[in-house]
Amino acid sequence: MQLIDIGANLTHESFDRDRGAVLQRARAAGVGRQIVTGASLAHSEQALALALQYPGELFSTAGVHPHHASDYDEACDARLRTLCQHPAVVAAGECGLDYFRDFSPRADQQRAFERQLQLAVDVAKPVFLHQRDAHEDFMAVMAGFQSQLSRAVVHCFTGTRQELFDYLDQGWYIGITGWICDERRGQHLRELVCAIPAERLMVETDAPYLLPRTLKPMPKDRRNEPAFLPHIVQDIASARNENWEQTAAASTAATVAFFALPVV
Template identity: 70%
Template sequence: MQLIDIGANLTHEAFDRDRDAVLQRARAAGVAQLVVTGASREHSPRALELARAHPGFLFATAGVHPHHASEYSAECDAQMRMLLAQPEVVAVGECGLDYHRDLSPRPAQRRAFEHQLQSAVDTGKPLFLHQREAHADFMAMMKQFDGQLPAAVVHCFTGTRQELFDYLDQDWHIGITGWLCDERRGAHLRTLVPHIPAHRLMLETDAPYLLPRTLKPMPKDRRNEPAFLAHIAHEVARERGEEPAVTAASTTHTARAFFGLPVA
C-alpha cells in the first residue's frame, strides 16, 4: 500500500532525537509522501526546511494555528506570504478557530483566520483548516469568501454528523486521524466515515499527537508517528466496508490531487 500522511507535526521537539529514523519507519510502513504541518511563526519556516531537505517526499504547509493567533501581525502576514510563495509549501494553514481552549482571544483568532483566508484567495493554494467548538463562526467566516476560495480540507475532523455534512455540502475535504480509534471520544466517527465520498477523504496522523488507542503494541513513549498511518487506514477501511488497499489507493489519489503532489 502507498499512503500519504496529510498532516504530521514533524518539527515538534518530540522528534528532535530521532527524526531521520521516524522518516525511515514511515517509508517502510508505506508512507510515500508526507505533508509537514506549519502552525506558527516558529514552526512554519521549519516545516519548509524539512521539505527542502527531503524533496519529493516531504512537503509543507505555512500558517498560524488559532492557538497562536495573537502573534498574527502585519509582519507575520508578510512572513507567511513569503513562505507560501515557495513551491514546497502546498497549503495555507493550519488555520481556523478553536473555542475549546481559547489560547488566543477569539477576536484575535478571527482576525488571523481572515488574513489567512485572504492569503488562500491571493495564492490559489488550498486551505488546511482547524475547527473546534467554533462551527457557527467558522462557517460564517468561510461564507464571506464564498466562491473565491480554492480547495479546503478540514484537518483532523472530530465533529458531529451535522458538521460533517455542512463541510461536504461545501465540497470541502475531510482529514481523518487516529481519533477514530479512541473509544472514549471518537466512536461516533466510525459511523460517519462511510458517508465521506472517496474523492473527499484523506488520512493523517497529526503526529506526535493522537496515538491510535487500538494500536498494538503501544510504543512505550506513547508518541504517535507517521508509520502508524497504515493502522489508521485499516481502521477506516473496516468501517467503510472496503479493502485497506482500496482505501489507501483512493486517499492517496485524493491527496495528490488536492495538494498537487507529484507521483512518488
C-alpha cells in the same frame, strides 16, 4: 500502495532526537510522502526547511494555528505570504478557530483566520483548516471566502454529523486521524466516515498527537508517528466496509489531487 500523511507535526520537539529514524520507519511502513504542518510562523519556517531537506518526500504548509492567533501581525502575514509562494509549500494553514481552549482571544482568532484565508486566495493555494467547538463562527468566516478559495480540507475532523455535512455541502475535503480508533471519543466517526465521498477523504496521523488507542503494542513514550498511518487506514477501511487497498488508493489519489502533488 504508498500512503500520504496529510498532517504530521514533524517540527515538534519530540522528534528532534530521532527525526531521521522516524522518516525511515514511515517509509518502511509504506508512508511514502508527508505534509508537514506549519502551525506558527516559526514552525512554518521549519516545516519548509524539512521539505527542502527531503524533496519529493516531504511537503509543508504555512500558517498560524488559532492557539497562536494573537501573534499574527503584519510582519507575520508578509512572511507567510513569502513562504506560501514556495512550490514545496502546498497549502496555507493550519488556520481556523479553536474555542475549546481559547489560548488566543476569539476576536484575534477570527482576525487571523480571515487574514490567512485572504492569503490563500491571493497565492492561489488550498487551505488547511482547524475547527474545534467553534462551528457556527467557523462557517460564518468561511462563507466570506468560499467562492474565492480553490480547495479546503478540514483537518483532523472529530465533529458531529451536522458539521460533517455542512463541510461536504461546501465541497471541502475531510482529514481523518487516529481519533477514529478511540473507543471512548471516536466511535461516532465509524458511522460518519462512511458518508465521506472517497474522492474527498484524506488520512493523517497529526503526529506526535492522537496516538491510535487500538495500536498494539503501544510505544513506551506514547508518541504518535507517521509509521502508524497504515493502522489508522485499516480502521477507516473497516468502518467503511472496504478493503485496506481501496481506502489507501482512494485517499492517496484524493491527496495528490488536493495538494497538486506529483503523480508517482
